[in-house]
Amino acid sequence: MKSQIFTKAWELFKIYEISFSQALKDAWKLAKRELVKIKFSLVDVTDTEERTKLLNLFNSLKPNTFLNKMRPFKKFAADNGARLWYDGKTFNND
Numbered sequence: 001m002k003s004q005i006f007t008k009a010w011e012l013f014k015i016y017e018i019s020f021s022q023a024l025k026d027a028w029k030l031a032k033r034e035l036v037k038i039k040f041s042l043v044d045v046t047d048t049e050e051r052t053k054l055l056n057l058f059n060s061l062k063p064n065t066f067l068n069k070m071r072p073f074k075k076f077a078a079d080n081g082a083r084l085w086y087d088g089k090t091f092n093n094d
Contacts, residue, residue: 001031005031009026009027029061030063033058040058
């Protein structure tokens, strides 16, 4: 389980170029949401109190909204040498 969370965090870190700490937090939230989903499916349909409690917990564990709005980082389309000078993270103002 922990290795899957770290793998997901590394994937978020690489794709969205966020800090690894933030990626790890979001990966944990996603893992907890999956566990709540499983527990929700096992709860009896008549137990509305427990189902409401799990539903509220599920909604509180949403990952950061920027993951939904951000697009994955795109690499340079043409290998024209610009990537040697600019790493995409710095602004040289030239």
